[in-house]
Every structure is written in structure tokens, then in C-alpha cells.
Amino acid sequence: MTAILPFDKVALIGLGLIGSSLAHAIRRGGLSSRIAGHAQSAATRSKAMEIGLVDEVHDTPALAVAGADLVILCIPVGACGPVAAQISASLKPGAILSDVGSVKAAIIRDVAPHVPSAVHFIPGHPIAGTEQSGPESGFAELFDQRWCVLTPPPGAEETAIERLEAFWRGCGSNVERMTAEHHDLVLAITSHVPHLIAYNIVGTAADLETVTQSEVIKFSAGGFRDFTRIAASDPVMWRDVFLNNRDAVLEMLGRFSEDLSALQRAIRWGDGDALFDLFTRTRAIRRGIIDAGQDSATADFGRPHGKQS
Ligand code: NAP
Numbered sequence: 001m002t003a004i005l006p007f008d009k010v011a012l013i014g015l016g017l018i019g020s021s022l023a024h025a026i027r028r029g030g031l032s033s034r035i036a037g038h039a040q041s042a043a044t045r046s047k048a049m050e051i052g053l054v055d056e057v058h059d060t061p062a063l064a065v066a067g068a069d070l071v072i073l074c075i076p077v078g079a080c081g082p083v084a085a086q087i088s089a090s091l092k093p094g095a096i097l098s099d100v101g102s103v104k105a106a107i108i109r110d111v112a113p114h115v116p117s118a119v120h121f122i123p124g125h126p127i128a129g130t131e132q133s134g135p136e137s138g139f140a141e142l143f144d145q146r147w148c149v150l151t152p153p154p155g156a157e158e159t160a161i162e163r164l165e166a167f168w169r170g171c172g173s174n175v176e177r178m179t180a181e182h183h184d185l186v187l188a189i190t191s192h193v194p195h196l197i198a199y200n201i202v203g204t205a206a207d208l209e210t211v212t213q214s215e216v217i218k219f220s221a222g223g224f225r226d227f228t229r230i231a232a233s234d235p236v237m238w239r240d241v242f243l244n245n246r247d248a249v250l251e252m253l254g255r256f257s258e259d260l261s262a263l264q265r266a267i268r269w270g271d272g273d274a275l276f277d278l279f280t281r282t283r284a285i286r287r288g289i290i291d292a293g294q295d296s297a298t299a300d301f302g303r304p305h306g307k308q309s
Pocket residue numbers: 013014015016017018019038039040041042044045061074075076077079083100101102103125126127128129130131132133134135234237
């Protein structure tokens with residue numbers, strides 16, 4: 001019988017923020033005897049070897065996954081289908097194939113057709129990140145105390161799911177299962193729409209004619225600065241998120257726009273009670289996040305954002 005952990009060989013396809021953080025977390029937790037890696041550019045591949053991120057690096061994803069017991073796609077959502085087609089014939093029978101993409105239903109749609117029947121496909125999404133990217137941005141603690149959502153398709157083998165759950169716990173995460181569709185709705189409101197709002201407000205400020213850009217930068221500590229951190233996130237990753245979670249994002253944006261109109265009306269008519277009631281309710285949500293251990297109550301100024309999701 002296969003031991004739950006460690007894996008003999010894990011293959012990481014994509015060695016950016018998430019791939020490199022996983023490599024560090026795997027080493028910290030002793031979760032695999034060997035780590036193989038692949039990234040699309042020669043520059044990232046040689047950097048990964050230079051900094052000792054992986055034990056072996058390969059020029060193609062097919063070579064990297066050969067013989068691996070666990071393969072994790074750590075690449076932009078839109079790249080998952082084409083890469084799955086490239087590795088399909090090289091996956092070891094009995095291996096677990098997973099991913100870390102921020103959208104789940106579209107990845108299942110694109111990847112599942114390429115998965116051989118002897119391979120266990122169990123999609124996943126660690127709800128942890130920073131605005132940094134690349135092989136040097138990773139760190140072992142990224143997943144500590146953060147949730148990792150697994151979205152096993154109906155009929156997925158229970159033992160394989162439990163093995164992947166143990167792996168993520170070994171990386172420091174709490175694990176929860178849900179359907180891909182529910183995941184996409186939850187993430188639309190907790191992550192995707194907030195990123196869109198940040199991209200939009202920073203774009204609006206950049207296009208203003210009556211306030212200069214140097215004033216926007218100079219007085220940014222008034223709140224704007226926190227949006228710029230989110231709006232500095234990787235453009236390829238976020239383009240793919242919005243292209244692949246369209247329906248859920250549009251649904252949540254519709255709700256958001258209605259609520260924004262209500263706020264606009266309250267300001268226009270001087271309805272202070274409406275504003276006060278909302279701002280009181282939102283404070284309670286913030287307290288709930290701190291109580292759940294998903295952020296600290298430390299004053300924002302000077303907080304080490306590079307290590308926060
Ligand atoms: P990243 O730092 O930009 O790294 C992406 C990696 O994927 C790079 O190593 C890149 O190679 C490689 N890559 C891109 N296209 C490829 C292809 N066709 N074949 C092989 N390798 C390819 O991105 P990331 O933040 O780690 O994000 C990776 C995934 O994690 C995304 O699906 C994202 O949705 C998900 N995610 C991100 C966060 C976050 O906060 N960043 C959080 C949770 C989940 P090169 O370096 O050679 O370009």
C-alpha cells in the first residue's frame with residue numbers, strides 16, 4: 001500500500017510565486033524525496049537550478065512529469081489546457097494531477113479531456129498569494145494557516161483526495177472541499193471583484209486631468225496606496241482569471257454596482273444613517289477576519305505586505 005506521505009517525486013510545472021513557494025514548503029515539510037520542475041523560459045529554468053529550488057529542471061513539461069507521483073500545474077489558468085495536452089502521455093499511472101489555478105470550472109473543462117483514466121485529477125486552489133511573481137518570490141510560509149480548496153470531480157478516488165489533503169496540510173494549509181462552481185462564486189466576491197476594483201480605481205486615478213499623478217503618489221497613504229498593492233498583481237494571471245470566471249464575476253459585479261448606486265444615492269441625499277449603518281456592518285466583517293486568524297490587527301502602516309496574501 002502507498003504511504004500517504006512523502007511522495008517519491010513531485011513535479012512542479014511553473015516556477016513562479018506559487019510554484020517556488022511550493023518547492024520551499026515541500027522541502028520544509030519533507031513532503032517529497034525529489035522535486036522536478038519546468039517553466040516556459042530558459043531564464044526561469046536556470047534561475048530555479050541556480051537557487052536550488054528543485055532537484056532537477058527539464059526543458060519540457062513532459063520530461064518533468066515522467067515518473068512523478070504528484071504533478072502540480074502552477075501556471076496561468078489559460079495555459080493549463082495546452083500544458084495538460086503536452087504531458088498527458090507522460091503521466092505515470094496512479095499519479096495525482098493537480099493545479100493551483102484561481103478559477104476551477106474552466107480548468108476542469110480544459111484539463112479533464114487530457115487526463116488518462118489511470119491518473120487521479122484533483123484540482124486545487126491555495127487561497128494565499130502576494131503581488132510578487134517569479135522564481136525568487138516564493139517562501140515556505142506562504143500557505144501557513146491559509147485555506148486550500150480542493151474541487152475533486154464526482155467519482156474521484158477518496159484515497160487520492162486524502163493524499164493530496166495531507167500534502168497541503170504538510171504545506172501548512174487548512175483544507176476544504178467544495179464543487180468547482182461554488183468555488184468560482186466564492187472567489188469572485190472574495191478575490192476577483194476586489195482585484196477588478198483595485199485595477200479600476202488605480203486606472204481612474206492614472207487618467208485624471210484635474211489631479212496630477214505626482215499628487216496621487218504623494219498623498220497615496222489616504223487609502224489609494226492599498227489598492228495599488230493589489231493592482232500591481234501579475235497581468236497575465238489576472239487577465240486569465242477574468243476570461244475564465246466570466247459568469248461568476250459578472251454576477252457579483254452586478255450586485256456590486258447596485259450597492260454602489262445605493263451608496264451614491266445616500267451621499268446625494270445626505271442620508272448619513274444609511275452610510276453609518278453600512279460602515280458599522282463592514283467593521284464587523286473586518287473583526288471576523290481577524291478573529292478567524294486570516295489577518296492580524298496590526299496597524300496597516302509598515303505591515304510587511306510582501307508576506308501577506
Ligand atoms: P507567476 O509568478 O507569474 O509564475 C507563473 C509560472 O508559470 C512561471 O514560472 C512561468 O514561466 C510559468 N508558465 C507560464 N506559462 C507557461 C507555460 N505555457 N508552460 C510552462 N510554464 C509556464 O504566477 P503565480 O502567481 O505563481 O501563479 C500561478 C498560478 O497560481 C495561476 O494559475 C494563479 O491563478 C494561481 N494563484 C496565484 C496566486 C497569487 O496570488 N499569485 C494565488 C493563488 C493561486 P516563466 O517564468 O518562464 O514565464
